[in-house]
Amino acid sequence: xHGFDFDVAHLxxxxxxxxxxxxxxxxxxxxxxxxxxxxxxxxxxxxxxxAYVQDAPHLYITAAIALLFKAIxxxxxxxxxxxxxxxxxxxxxxTGMGVTMLAGVGLVALSLVVMLHATAGESALAREDxxxxxxxxxxxxxxxxxxxxxxxxxxxxxxxxxxxxxxxxGAKGMxxxxxxxxAFSILIAFIVIGxxxxxxxxxxxxxxxxxxxxxxxxxx
Amino acid sequence: MALIRDLAVQGAxxxxxxxxxPLVTGVVRKFKARLLRRVGPPLIQPxxxxxxxxxxxxxxxxxxxxxFRAAPYLIFAAxxxxxxxxxxxxxGLVFSWSADLIAIVALLGSARFFLALAGMxxxxxxxxxxxxxxxxIASLAEPAMIMIIFALALLAGSTQLSTIAAYMLSxxxxxxxxxxMALVAIIMVGxxxxxxxxxxxxxxxxxxxxxxxxxxxxxxxxxxxxIELSAELKLLLYLSLIACVFLPWGLAPPGAGxxxxxxxxxxxxxxxxxxxxxxxxxxxxxxxxxVFRIPGFLGAALMLGLLGTLFLFVSRGGL
Numbered sequence: 001x002h003g004f005d006f007d008v009a010h011l012x013x014x015x016x017x018x019x020x021x022x023x024x025x026x027x028x029x030x031x032x033x034x035x036x037x038x039x040x041x042x043x044x045x046x047x048x049x050x051a052y053v054q055d056a057p058h059l060y061i062t063a064a065i066a067l068l069f070k071a072i073x074x075x076x077x078x079x080x081x082x083x084x085x086x087x088x089x090x091x092x093x094x095t096g097m098g099v100t101m102l103a104g105v106g107l108v109a110l111s112l113v114v115m116l117h118a119t120a121g122e123s124a125l126a127r128e129d130x131x132x133x134x135x136x137x138x139x140x141x142x143x144x145x146x147x148x149x150x151x152x153x154x155x156x157x158x159x160x161x162x163x164x165x166x167x168x169x170g171a172k173g174m175x176x177x178x179x180x181x182x183a184f185s186i187l188i189a190f191i192v193i194g195x196x197x198x199x200x201x202x203x204x205x206x207x208x209x210x211x212x213x214x215x216x217x218x219x220x
Numbered sequence: 221m222a223l224i225r226d227l228a229v230q231g232a233x234x235x236x237x238x239x240x241x242p243l244v245t246g247v248v249r250k251f252k253a254r255l256l257r258r259v260g261p262p263l264i265q266p267x268x269x270x271x272x273x274x275x276x277x278x279x280x281x282x283x284x285x286x287x288f289r290a291a292p293y294l295i296f297a298a299x300x301x302x303x304x305x306x307x308x309x310x311x312g313l314v315f316s317w318s319a320d321l322i323a324i325v326a327l328l329g330s331a332r333f334f335l336a337l338a339g340m341x342x343x344x345x346x347x348x349x350x351x352x353x354x355x356x357i358a359s360l361a362e363p364a365m366i367m368i369i370f371a372l373a374l375l376a377g378s379t380q381l382s383t384i385a386a387y388m389l390s391x392x393x394x395x396x397x398x399x400x401m402a403l404v405a406i407i408m409v410g411x412x413x414x415x416x417x418x419x420x421x422x423x424x425x426x427x428x429x430x431x432x433x434x435x436x437x438x439x440x441x442x443x444x445x446x447i448e449l450s451a452e453l454k455l456l457l458y459l460s461l462i463a464c465v466f467l468p469w470g471l472a473p474p475g476a477g478x479x480x481x482x483x484x485x486x487x488x489x490x491x492x493x494x495x496x497x498x499x500x501x502x503x504x505x506x507x508x509x510x511v512f513r514i515p516g517f518l519g520a521a522l523m524l525g526l527l528g529t530l531f532l533f534v535s536r537g538g539l
Binding site: 011018105112131132 | 396516524527530533
């Protein structure tokens with residue numbers, strides 16, 4: 001592993017974590033989607049770089065999938081969904097920004113500690129890739145927890161999946177079939193969530209998931 | 221003989237920052253005006269303003285104490301020393317051993333302390349509100365700055381600016397995500413510390429928004445000139461800090477010849493101008509923040525510093 005290859009991979013993976021923090025910070029839905037698209041572009045770059053470094057051409061397909069679906073199709077679809085639902089002006093977050101950010105930094109520290117101990121003896125690139133991937137994954141979870149708006153939760157879910165893809169590309173020799181099935185399951189999950197969003201909205205007149213907490217079954 | 225030469229170079233550096241500081245402010249103002257399609261003041265306008273203020277009589281409030289009169293000199297001295305300690309065109313000068321990042325932060329902190337005291341001294345409400353806001357911003361910006369220093373010091377193995385700059389010049393520093401984060405964070409801190417646009421507007425005289433201007437409202441004559449010059453020096457300090465840590469190319473190595481010094485000085489001026497123009501673009505493109513959003517802005521800087529420090533452990537492969 002040359003120094004320069006490692007540095008670029010390090011920069012891109014670190015950039016992914018940073019963009020996760022930006023996702024955590026956004027309180028407007030359009031900005032959230034734009035940042036999510038940015039994360040997907042960064043992911044595509046990171047995966048593409050790994051493909052070049054590891055000399056694994058099938059990873060280019062993974063990068064292309066990330067670019068096509070996550071950077072273009074899903075953000076555009078979510079964008080239109082927000083317009084249709086008429087929630088583009090909503091601002092929301094459950095806890096204060098400071099607490100959320102501190103929790104995020106704590107999660108990153110946790111994942112670094114865990115991963116650096118767990119992967120001792122592996123190559124440096126794989127170690128840091130997996131450590132960063134776990135951070136992205138945990139931050140995605142945190143985004144899902146702190147959002148009340150269902151669209152925000154979808155974005156959190158998708159960004160978690162970005163972490164998974166990053167982890168998978170860091171480990172050498174992931175078969176393409178797995179990659180395809182993950183990509184399609186994400187797409188299907190996205191469609192199902194989309195349908196659910198409209199159903200929730202139909203039932204409760206809002207996509208605020210707190211309304212679901214109050215629902216105790218039965219027809220209104 | 222060598223000592224005299226070294227002292228001369230150090231003295232030249234101290235004078236250089238003093239002479240260049242108003243020019244940097246002039247460039248920022250000129251470019252901001254040009255971006256708004258105005259002609260703008262000439263580049264030497266800040267010098268003229270200083271000369272005019274120095275000629276004018278000092279008007280003191282009746283209840284101003286000795287502190288009010290002493291503060292401008294203390295502020296100016298601390299800021300000038302801090303600005304002169306940052307390597308501008310050469311590393312390894314005579315006083316480089318004292319050019320510690322923490323010392324520079326401490327010098328700036330004491331300057332700010334006296335400024336805040338002076339703001340409250342006369343007892344006007346504007347001075348008080350300015351001081352309280354300034355201290356709030358400082359209490360958020362300083363931890364972020366210290367965090368950035370930690371990240372840089374862990375990377376370079378020293379908090380001394382000369383050593384850090386020499387380390388950055390060495391070939392084994394690659395693209396580091398930590399450095400990228402530290403750069404963004406130090407720019408954010410610099411914007412907050414210098415009362416630039418998203419935090420405070422340096423040209424405003426609107427009561428509700430001003431921070432720095434509110435504190436110095438009671439000053440006039442040579443006192444005001446010193447305070448204005450210190451503010452200009454502080455802007456120069458942050459620009460040179462960023463230039464020397466993140467763009468160290470052109471810095472003359474210790475014991476270099478005059479040609480290396482000349483090269484260093486010209487590249488330093490070029491870096492300063494580039495920084496001033498970038499600042500003008502940034503300030504024109506962004507709107508001022510509400511005061512209550514400042515903690516979020518500086519919290520992001522703190523977080524970047526913290527993350528940068530954490531990421532260092534990953535790239536080193538141990539914790």
